[in-house]
Amino acid sequence: MSETRTRLVELLRNCVQCGLCLPHCATYLASGNEVLSPRGRLILLNEVLAGSEQAPESYLAAFDQCIGCRACESVCPSGVSYDLLAHGQHLAARRRDTAAGQRPVPAVPEPVLRRLDSVDFLRLVGGAGATARSLCRTTLGDGWRRRLAGGPKPVAQLSRLLGSLPTSPQRDADLVKLIDRLLAGAGTGTAPAARAAARAAEPIADRRPLQFFAGCANAGLLAGSSRRLVAVLTAAGFEVQFPADQDCCGALAAHTGRPGRAADLQRRNRGAFALADTAGAVPIVVEAAGCTLELQSYGREFAERVVDAVTLLAEAVRPALRPVPLKVALHDPCHARHGLGVVTAPRQLLSAIPGLTWCEATEQEVCCGSGGAWGLRYPEMSADLARRKAADLAATGADLVVTANPGCLGQIADGLALEAPGVPILPLTDLWWYAARLDKK
Amino acid sequence: MSGRPATGNKSGINGAAAALVDGLRAVLGPSGLMTDPAAALVYAHDASHLELGRPLAVALPATVAELRRVMSLCAAMRVPVVTRGSGTGLSGGAVPADGSVVLGTGRLQALGTVDRRRGRIQAAAGVLNERVSTVTRAAGFHFAPDPSSQSAATIGGNIATNAGGPHCLRHGVTLHHLGRLSWIDSQGVQHDTGHGTAGERGLDLRSLLCGSEGTLGVIVGAELELVPNPRALVTLLAFFPELDDATGAVVELLGEGLLPVAVEMVDQGMLRAVEEAFAFGFPTDVAVAMIVEFAGSEDAVDEDGRRAGALLDAAGAREVRRAEDAAERSALWLCRKKAFGAVGRLAPSYVTMDVVVPLGHLPGLVREIQVIKRRHGVEIATAFHAGDGNLHPGIHYDDRDPDASRRAHAAADEIIGAALARGGSSTGEHGVGIEKLHALPWQLDAVTARLHRDIKRACDPADLLNPGKAVPGAEARYADLKPVPPELTFQWDSLSVTAPAGCRLSAIQDAAMAHGLWLPLGVPGRGREPGLAHDPTVAELLDHLAVGPSLLGTGTPRDYLLESWAETGGGEVFHSGVPVFKNVAGYALHHMLCGSGGVFVRHLAATFQLRPRPEQVLLLRLSPGAGEPAVPDAFWQWLAARRGRLAAPQVIAAADGSLLLLVAGRDRPWDLGGVAGELTELLGPPAWRVKLLAAVPFATAATLLSSGELPAWSLGASDWTALAPLAGADFLPAAPLPTGFIRQGRPDRLWVPQQVPAAAGWQADPVISAGLVSGLPAPAPGVPRELLGRLKQIFDPHRQLPTPSWLAEVVSDE
């Protein structure tokens, strides 16, 4: 038995087969099929590890459909490790690369999928997407996504791609308008008065240096939000630096079977952040939880510097905040909740905003089904999960949903367009920016 | 997870099987039917670690119609069907044998909206237990049965195993929370179990299906009875250096008349495992950690908590902690809830047992387990639903060592033997499945076992529904019949009473009241008050649920029945149940037969659960002001929030348009003193005025009649008529109530003086009304009469017992 295999067999012994992980696994919830549940996959893996590793195709399909969200690991009372499922995924990926023909048909062609880690390409996509969306909106009205979803299959698929493309207000004024409109709609009528009541923040003397990791999806698609995050960080007392030559974190490359490119990107980022870092361990702040997780895999020294933007803000100096009397539902990105264990920080931020009520959805720990490349590879299940997640969030009665990862943002926005039109979703940091009155600065 | 050799689905699919698969695929589509090796392997397992073989196919119907088609196709091909919820069962109930079809209910997810007035909700079989409580929380309710697997287990699975949980001590198990069930028989035909009202008479198919482990029918939907959320909770955590002191303290606690919602324990072995895994910071040098939780109003739980704390202290606890807020409470519970998971870390393999004994025998059983443990040289860590007398000893061993396996299983069997010797059961929650099939004959007498097989055959003649599970075989040697008790006896330390058929209810009540307990039925003091002449016998309670009007809403005799002895038409005597409310070994014949009108068996004796009695009862008058204002919804909701078996308030509509309200509770200012004020606030003068008419000790509540404050008819003078709702009718007529109605706190029937005409949607039930007992009304539409005919044939083959004409029509003579 190889060393890995011995280790995995030992890890597998922890699984008592209780099944408590089932209701937290997105692929099980979407399919109702235990083969696509954590316990199901572990039962298959148990047999694979006991045998020759020549797993039947149906086993590999089950491993391949695992999103890698790690929800099962968080909820397992026995402490069963996600490494087991990662091993299953690894077996599936290996087969996918060798045996053609068995691959599922992705929603976008593989070559396009692989280019999604280029900021320039994403900017292009984002621009084209925005144009297409406004075209749809002017011709079909606000309910365009619903109407197209009911159309012929190719149209529905295209509209799904369009609907789930992450986006947030590019111009600050649009964000302010959006939240003001929600406040007016919430009928509390306190927005203008509250604004007058808010205090100005104290000027900050010593600014702490911070390196900003942009991340390709944020930089390419959510540039407005990134800019506002920088403003928020600055207001919180940081001096934000932008190391040149930084690139994609490499997560996409790693997940689409290109370890070479992933290693390349890692090398480049190490260089970029090492060069800029002359004064010792300057923290590297990351906007998207997915990138944070990937950057943390760069080795201990690097990982220790990497910090998730929401966590950083929760610990930083609080600016004076204006009341935002809205009901807000939070979606935890799996990368944050299950990967990084970030659970309290976003809740601390939300509870700090006066007048705001935040609510927990019932399936808080379940993946939204975006899963980066996964969502494009399993478009139908992904679309089902988007709706499920949106319905669950909307059932809280929230006026607004917030999250902290571009993939989740697009995915849930699309679900909301179908399940709860009129309920928008924003990056949590955009809401914070609004509450901190940075539009007035 | 232990390594097991794979058997695979090697046999290949023969022609008939291939045709079945094609047929199923045509019904279910590609995503609803799986025959691949991955599905065959995954669905060969459940949480029990037991295995039989590989299924031919896994069917996941998305609708009840699809499920019916699956069943009828399998029946036509004579292929066995194993129904499966989430596969969290611990006795192997959901694992399939080679070549069978697994029928998963996971896609049946319909969940209705809360009926706030009745506190009920309709749920499809695949809905997860916890989801019901999550969805009903906003309406102020929850589903009380809370197995530790509640986040994952399905309602269908809960019903099929009659699941319990930590909070069943106060609220009872799944059976106590069911209205009407909808189910599919072995031929794919859909039926109902009845109207689903609490006091409904007839052979109770709901009790038969509940706990039948998928062997008699497939449950597709259920009306669930919800429980109001408590206003406040107090949770104590006590550490005991001595095991004996801890078990003794539990017996004492309940004997004191305190009724916590939960009394849970973990022993040192379990505590150490949990500490090792999660480091909660609990002491590991103690023998037991115990959780005691009270629910109710703030003041009441505060006092209960203080009393219990003092009692635990005196009983030998080293330390008693009290959770100050919700966060601390969940920290205390976490230790108990994590126990099962932590077990996985103790040893590669384990047997999780599930024995139960009458509470008074808990200390003795726990002592004997220590002896068994030493004798076999095995490690045992135990979690207890202590208040229920239910314990989960986990025997740990290394499955790679054959001798260790042998010793572990020998010890397990001895523990079952020890529980049975104390009048307990081999399984309180997990079911028989395949795991405890061998132990069933130790517990059932031969007649009962034969009745099990006959009933199985009546429901499933071709033996297609989960064959080889839960039902005892013909060959085994069965236990002797438990002797029929000749006289009234009380088991005070187990809070139960055993009474022969001729014993009067008042005899039970008088003795129980003196001990601070009662059998929560009827009117205390009846038999001595002129208006309450009829004092039912135990046989009348069992045959006809003939309680007559009750002082309070308290449920039916079936709710408190633990075991019964009966005689078939042919004169064969048998016994069903054990004197503990948690028991899932075999079909609940005693519950099924309770209320069956003397048509199927002659009841000989029974054991009932006793409960702490209220101390005082208040009579209030709610008088309408000018303009005949409607009763506000808020009032009905106030009532709904006080539902529950033990002592729900009762409303009586008096002739002058006012409402009379009876409320019982403890003799404390916050239990009852606040009621008048609360209602005044709710109903609000001048629209309604609230006046306290009387406050009397509970045991003499019947004197309210002679005091003249209560209309003579209101507690059941002889000219009474009970109105049972017709199918579909709401139990609450639109407010205001028609003059002269009395409404039971539990929504089963309305009582009216005979001169009041029946309201639309209600029908008179003359048998119950008069307290005179004979006959059995025809069952609700949807109940399969042919099945009732077959069951009549089993219990009374020569028709020595009365046979109502509707039944005679469907009984076939052999």
Ligand SMILES: Cc1cc2nc3c(=O)[nH]c(=O)nc-3n(C[C@H](O)[C@H](O)[C@H](O)COP(=O)(O)OP(=O)(O)OC[C@H]3O[C@@H](n4cnc5c(N)ncnc54)[C@H](O)[C@@H]3O)c2cc1C
């Ligand atoms: C960690 C853990 C803790 C547990 N704690 C408790 C506890 O506290 N109390 C308790 O009572 N149990 C407990 N259990 C046992 C188990 O969870 C219960 O028996 C539960 O009710 C099973 O539900 P399920 O949906 O998983 O059913 P399954 O395991 O899928 O099935 C159980 C049995 O019911 C039958 N069945 C399932 N659905 C239907 C249906 N719709 N119609 C007819 N038959 C059906 C199956 O054939 C099988 O015989 C626990 C289990 C685990 C793993």
Ligand code: SF4
């Ligand atoms: S992975 Fe954990 S939660 Fe899932 S079945 Fe195994 S032990 Fe239970």
Ligand code: SF4
């Ligand atoms: S990682 Fe996510 S998708 Fe994969 S098995 Fe676990 S919960 Fe399911």
